[in-house]
Amino acid sequence: MLEYKYDTQLLIEGHDLDESKIIEYFQNNFKGDCLLAVGDEELIKIHYHTNEPWKVLEYCASLGEIYDIVIEDMERQSRGLKG
Numbered sequence: 001m002l003e004y005k006y007d008t009q010l011l012i013e014g015h016d017l018d019e020s021k022i023i024e025y026f027q028n029n030f031k032g033d034c035l036l037a038v039g040d041e042e043l044i045k046i047h048y049h050t051n052e053p054w055k056v057l058e059y060c061a062s063l064g065e066i067y068d069i070v071i072e073d074m075e076r077q078s079r080g081l082k083g
Contacts (some may be wrong), residue, residue, distance in 0.1 A: 004032050004049040007072040008056050012044045014064020019044060022063070030055060049074070 022037045022044060032050035039045055044063075048056055053071045060066050076082065 002049075002074055002078070004034075005051050005073060005075050006049065006053045007070075007074050008046070008048045008050055008053040009068075009070040010046050010057070010060060010066050011068045012039075012046065012060050012064045012066055013042065014044075015042065017041050017044050017063060022046075025059065026056075029059070032056075 017039065018041070019037050019039065023035060026032070026035050026037070026048065030048070030050055030052070032048050034047065034049045036047035037044055046056070046060060050056060057066065057069065
């Protein structure tokens with residue numbers, strides 16, 4: 001069994017986005033691992049493993065428009081099923 005079940009990926013489109021601030025917020029407010037937050041002031045790609053992807057979506061939506069949202073159940077994938 002995985003510690004963090006959901007692979008959560010999305011794009012945030014906005015203004016004055018700051019990778020460092022986003023990473024710091026994730027580290028201080030969410031439980032998870034494998035965080036990736038890369039991009040520029042207008043577009044950030046997020047990749048994160050967590051058990052509470054809805055909290056990630058809520059926070060990211062507060063920063064700008066979110067899209068290309070993918071949430072995959074990695075436990076199902078490890079059993080050969082669709083995530």
